[in-house]
Amino acid sequence: MPNLPPEIVTDILSRLPVKALRRFRCVSKPWRSLIDSKDFVKLHLHQSTKTNSNRCLLVEDTLLDAFAVDLDSFERLDLGDPPLHDHGMANSCNGLVLAVSDTPLLWNPSTRKFKELPPTPLDPPGDVKVYVNELYGFGYDSKSDDYKVVRVTEVGDGPDGEYLYSETKIYSLKSNSWKRVSDYPHILPSGKRVWGVYLNDALHTVVKHCHHCESIMAFDLGTAEHHELPRPDLTGENVGVASVEVMGGYLTALVPRNMNRSEIWVMKEYGVKESWTKLLCFAPPMPEPYMNLTPLAYSNNGDEVLLNYDGRCLPAYSLRKQAVRIVDLPGLVPPFYNVACFATSFYAEVYVGSLVSLDSPSEDDGSEKQSVQGQVNAKKDKNNRDEFLSVGFKLVYLFMTLLSYSQVLVGASGDEEEISWNVSMELFNRCGVE
Template identity: 30%
Template sequence: MSDYLPDECLTEVLVRVPVKSLMRFRCVAKTWHSLISSPAFIATHLNHARHKASHGERSKLQDQIILFRHYSACEYADEDDHGYRTWITSDEEECFALHKDDESFPHSPTLNLKPPHNMWSGQYFPIVGLMNGIVCLVDWSRCIFWNPSLNTTMETSFRTGAGTFFRPVMHIFGLGCDPITNDLKLVRLAYLKKNVVPPVVEIFTLVTKSWREVAAPGPMYILVQSKSSPQAFVSGAFHWVAHTPPGQGSSSNVIVAFDMENEVFYEIALPSCLSSKPHLNMTVVLLNGSLVLVPDNEVYGDSYYSNSVWIMKEYGVVESWTKLFDIDIGEQGVRRVITFRNNGELLLNSDGKELLSYEPYTRETRDLHFKVRPSDGTSYETGSYFVDTHMESLVLLNEAHRPRLVGRIS
């Protein structure tokens, strides 16, 4: 039948087909295999998926799928039909799973996934972000791009400071997409000495599969990055909270952005009441496409942090910064805001390592009955939490196949 359909019509049909089915359809005919595997079709399929997500073409928000990662032995509550609760402790491991963003989260995954890498020294890979269906994980020497829908990965080593005996004192990452070419880009800022700016800036593009140094000068700030928060990529740029290096005059805080198309840095001012706060324990995330400042008490080891949440209602307009609310969970301290949920609640990690969902306007806190059990001598449990919206894509289709699915939950 496909012999009688023009390629344009066939493409219009197939871009609406889920990835799993497309993998089977490649066996229908050589022409179908060639079409589905082509870069042009992969880009068209991705654009269609992004259009659906951005225009809310889902029947219900609860149908949206999220990727959830946590590490270490966790305790969760299991209730029977009579409401009797039993606490169960899982084995110590790194866990990835897909969930519906509804009342079943985080106890009823729709699909369990194996990590796309081998663990080493009991450490987990920080997640830079999730974009175009690709998860980006990093350690001190390498980066892994992983497509959970296809179970394919691509690994690359860093250029600067990747050797065993030399590495930067800190490196910061940003994951974004060139709005013109749709090419996925990873920017890396390597601080070679403590509190010395500017850092070396390098960029990796998925199309070229290679690193190169960015020509534009690096920022004269120390950038901070939450351990595993969803990416703050909007208006074609990645965003970080940043501060002046210690010992260089009065403290100053800004948002530093990196334009993925033009590959240049620029600054966005913070609300005036936050711009000169020392040890500003905040990070930047997204809410409905707007920049939002949220508390992050893991950024610094300092006792001071803000519990307020601010939104920039009009991108780049400093006067549009508006305080949304304060987070009040009683005697429990806020360790980290993980993300905003589809129902408007915040997913929080408390000082007691509990996973909480917080309704900001009623100030009601729901215990999700899921917490990290402390491991001997470790401090990375809470930072391993990562939650972000998952979207199927064919990106990395032509990479080596690696079977990573554990199994669908019945």
Template identity: 35%
Template sequence: MSKFPFDVLTDTFYRLPVKTLLRFRALSKPFCSLIDRPDFIKNHLKYSLSTKSNLVLILKGLHLYTADLDSLDEATPFSDDHPESIWGGTEVFGSCNGLLALSNSDQDIVLFNPSTRKLFNLPVELIERPNDSCIRGFVFFGFGYDHVNDDYKVVRMVRFKQDEDDNNGWFSEYEVKVFSLKTSSWRRIKKLPNYLSFMFQFYFHLMHRRGYGVYVCGVLHWVLPRRPELGVSNLIVAFDLVAEEFKVLPQPDYGDNERDFVLDVGVLEGRLCVILNYDQVKVDVWMMKEYGVKETWSKLFSIERSKSISSFRFLKPLAYLKECGDGDDSEKILLDVNGEKLVWYEWKRKRLKTVRIKGAPDSFGAFMCVESLIPLIDEKKQQKQEKNRNHYRKKRDDFLSKGFKLVL
């Protein structure tokens, strides 16, 4: 192997799945050193994203399950080697670059790499009430990547209310905090826009992704649903993870039908989508081809209720696939319907095909995840901390052995 060109070896390794690379780490020190290099980890991820390889579907039921996107034939649970911090009540609120963001409660938050089985527990950050009369209400979460600072961030928005029975969110107060994995610390966002006061709507955020932000292009997105009683129209609320500021994203020109649908957001092929649900009977999906540019919104497809789908309580685009062969090209999208069924939809032919995955839970949350080697902690920092701990233990043991020597 010493005579094998290093650049050819590296280029070959970029094409290998994570499980194979993890096994190769044990073959030799040069292999281990190469695979652990930060630039190799980033380029391996970049190759996987550009070629749409190493993609897996994460299903969250009673446990976490994975299914290979290329086959979708069987769901494999993590139950045999679950970290202790992941259990049946754990929610998945984000997926980015091979990392999953999980919550056991409002303050018990975990980042997890399912490919390497590495896990990081975020430091507990208490929720601060604006005043003694405020009651903690709904909590919004989001997770994504700050590409400028090479940092992964968790956003937690807590909505407070004055009355226990107030589920409508009348002029609510908010606390917004951001966790930085790079600094392993939380900071509070003090500059909050007025429209956040109208953001919460009980039934909408209970049904639509439970208020979890959608990550696209370094920005997290939530929907502020239409509130006709307050004169508030549908808004796409965006939080820039680099600037750590809120903004409102432009929407397509829907025409005269804006009052006839419920709006939601999603992501497909790394691009932002809006999902228009017309009374659970019909759904339109639009895509923003160039992020932030209103003129690049285009209607992707429409899908109507059928015999196999009685209603659209919820629809989420997951993955796009183009198949070529024998002069018969087909383009189809994997959809999560109502958190109960996965279907491939060929929008040009308007055909639906139910996906049956052996071992999958009956109801689930579905997330796309790319397998990656992204670490959750700085290995050098971890080694230094371990060295300091070992040094401390040795000094302690030496002190105890000398200080408490028995004299016979």
């Protein structure tokens, strides 16, 4: 076997998943230095983003357990013992995931390292009477090459907690410390887990001024300033952007039209109003007063868009066929419907498998120790429960979905009738297999 020049070897290594790279650090000292180097970590991340590979879907299911699947194969990944004991997953950036609780943490599911953020009280703590609401966002500031967590806390006063101001603090991974910046000048969105979604050095959020009158705001992680982004040009009355998300490197907007359909728009060129384009129109199985629809990822050939429909199921929408199939994730416990049709929901976030480190250069190796310790202390207590519950509920759930999708799709145009049949058969086959 011939010897390969170093640039080819580096390129080949940059195409490997993190698990293999963890192992191949052991090949030799030069390989270890290469794989550990900052440049290689960036090259690996760049390669994964460019080729749409190493993408994983992290799911916090209805029992609040976290698991992940590879987005190409939908095979389950071994996360070890995720450190999310009393944490709720928020957003991810460059392979790091923010998980929120009283002590938020950053976690790299691929390297299994995590780091608890230092606590930061409200500022000044004595003044505060009532705490109202709190949301986080997380992203990368390329200008300072730093990862930053933003916490916005609505602070109130008086017996009924009347709103006073929104304290905003930024955590920098490099300095491992929090810093207060100008207060957030708007009310926090309700029913959201994440304050802002990350794209292009900024966190994006929708600010409601009044009914169907809103702005898309971007918070620059470098300057800590807010600026407005153009909205899509929407025709029709009482139509607005309900929320924004990031998918495949693009900002997307959820536009609910009425109880029977919602649209997803995509901003193809960042900051350019004219580039807003309608991507898809989604009809829920049953009319919904408010539809929570989150685009997660494009399929590798770009034809399908994976959606999170209200934490109830994962529809894959084919842009070519304009049809929906439901992706069945191994290990996902379906929602529990009670008599009132109320369902607890799951949360899903796409992350890229990366080597990005959580070490702050300003401290010694403390974080590494902490992570290893965390892995040892964590307990395994869930897999059996998952297996047991999922089998029983899955069949009922699939049948319900089958019925409701048929109802929606049958009865429009002839094309759609055919689609509904395909969808139904697919679900039906899946029931049969299981």
